[in-house]
Amino acid sequence: MKSNFGKMGWWIIIFTLLIYLFSCAVPDTLNVLVQPFAEKLPVQSPEQILIFAAIGGFVSIPLSLVAGQIISKIGVKIPAIVMIIGLAVLWVLYGITPNMGMMPFAVVATLIVALSDSANLVITQQLMNNWFPKKKGIALGWATMGMPLDSAITVLIFQALLTTKGFMAPFIFMGIVFVALAVIMALFVKSLPEQAGCYPDNEPITEEERKANLEFFANYKTGFPTSVMFRTKAFWLLVISFGFMFLGLVGATSQMIPRMGAVGVDQPQAVLALTIASLIGIPGSIIWGIVDQKIGTKKTTVIFALLWAIMMFIGAIGAGVVSVPITYISVIMFAALLGGLGNLMPSMCISVFGRFDFAQANKLLVPFVVGIRTLAFILIPVVSGIVGGNMQKGYTIVFIVFGILSVIALLAAMALPKDCIGRKSAEEE
Numbered sequence: 001m002k003s004n005f006g007k008m009g010w011w012i013i014i015f016t017l018l019i020y021l022f023s024c025a026v027p028d029t030l031n032v033l034v035q036p037f038a039e040k041l042p043v044q045s046p047e048q049i050l051i052f053a054a055i056g057g058f059v060s061i062p063l064s065l066v067a068g069q070i071i072s073k074i075g076v077k078i079p080a081i082v083m084i085i086g087l088a089v090l091w092v093l094y095g096i097t098p099n100m101g102m103m104p105f106a107v108v109a110t111l112i113v114a115l116s117d118s119a120n121l122v123i124t125q126q127l128m129n130n131w132f133p134k135k136k137g138i139a140l141g142w143a144t145m146g147m148p149l150d151s152a153i154t155v156l157i158f159q160a161l162l163t164t165k166g167f168m169a170p171f172i173f174m175g176i177v178f179v180a181l182a183v184i185m186a187l188f189v190k191s192l193p194e195q196a197g198c199y200p201d202n203e204p205i206t207e208e209e210r211k212a213n214l215e216f217f218a219n220y221k222t223g224f225p226t227s228v229m230f231r232t233k234a235f236w237l238l239v240i241s242f243g244f245m246f247l248g249l250v251g252a253t254s255q256m257i258p259r260m261g262a263v264g265v266d267q268p269q270a271v272l273a274l275t276i277a278s279l280i281g282i283p284g285s286i287i288w289g290i291v292d293q294k295i296g297t298k299k300t301t302v303i304f305a306l307l308w309a310i311m312m313f314i315g316a317i318g319a320g321v322v323s324v325p326i327t328y329i330s331v332i333m334f335a336a337l338l339g340g341l342g343n344l345m346p347s348m349c350i351s352v353f354g355r356f357d358f359a360q361a362n363k364l365l366v367p368f369v370v371g372i373r374t375l376a377f378i379l380i381p382v383v384s385g386i387v388g389g390n391m392q393k394g395y396t397i398v399f400i401v402f403g404i405l406s407v408i409a410l411l412a413a414m415a416l417p418k419d420c421i422g423r424k425s426a427e428e429e
Contacts, residue, residue, distance in 0.1 A: 005132070005139060006202035008193070012131050013143045015181075015189055016124050020146030020342065022177055023087070023120035025154040026113055027053065027250055029170070031257045031274065032159045036167060040098040041105060045384075050254070050377045052106055056113025057374020061367040064118040068363020075191035076126045081182050083119045088178035090115060095171025117374075121366040125346035126359060130192050133355035133424065135201045136347045137297065141289015144342035148281025151253060151338070156275060192217065200355070222360040224353070224422065229364055234352050234417050238365055241301070241412040242345040243372030244405040245308055249341055251376030251402060252315070252334055255395075262391040263319060263327050273328070277335035285339025292343060297351040298418050301344050305413045308337055309406035316399035322392055345369070348416065357422030 005013060030053065038046040070079050090112040097104040124143065132139035161169035190196040194214045199205050205213075229235050256277075260270040292300045311333035318327035346362070353361040380398055387393045
């Protein structure tokens, strides 16, 4: 299917890409921020900084739930502006508070993770569902290029600014970026294509149909209230499949540089490897979107989950035998898969619940997935403590756990329904 999204549709995709890019920066930049933070704070080891990321992930569960509930009631625009402005403030405070002591830093580090997690999943996925219910695979393929692009760009920017301009420079940079995004959201982004005089998927409809869609959205009562959703098998299969894969994603991305260091790769080479992996993930994102659109979302998700599990076990082998070549194989596989996971979660949710029930499903799915993936920030320091700081052994165990969870994710993906169980259009009876 061609990427024929129209001028306004392309603008929504580019804006969503930017939200993905900069909201992913919190976990990714821990690769280069953990050590500077540890030098300013009373911690025994840099890995202890990850605990705050874990707490923030759990705080994002109720935050994402509230944000999703508000968005399902009033649309995505106003909540998105508030969340983006909040991130602008928090990024500046993130740089200031390490000099103020552990407690102020802990509060800000927790909140910035919680809010960035919510923005990364709630804002982006709702915009994509609203604008591209049928062309979701290819549209998400373009938009989620922001995820690997973040790993390629922000880590290098942070490292360069920390080295040349001082500690506060990257935090001020991010504050300015999020102020700009809030202004763009306020002035140039509409929650629904119908509000912009456009059509879903850029497929022409009559003026009567456009008005009917707006009215239907405003008055639609979902057939999946929370009590029903929690009794729906497909919902829990989505939680398990994507929660376990995202857990591995966060763990692998935030600790790629230390993991490569554990097998003998020095930091400059490891940073370069992360950058190259991220660059590979950029076209990988659109390739996975094309595959999704061509063969169907469920088949694509199953194939992806299988490759994801294989990649995790190869990573465990590389760490276990202290092999740089095997570790690089796992990094290359990670690069090829990196762009796909962000596509497939909202795409599969839209496939299962449809355009009109997506908001109800997604507002509950996101908090569960965020909570599960946050466990990565607890798992790594806990395993490190158990093995007495032996990072080579620690990463071996961690990636075995990631591999086992990926197999469970694969089984859950295989059990997902192929057909939509929600409402896809206003015309359905």
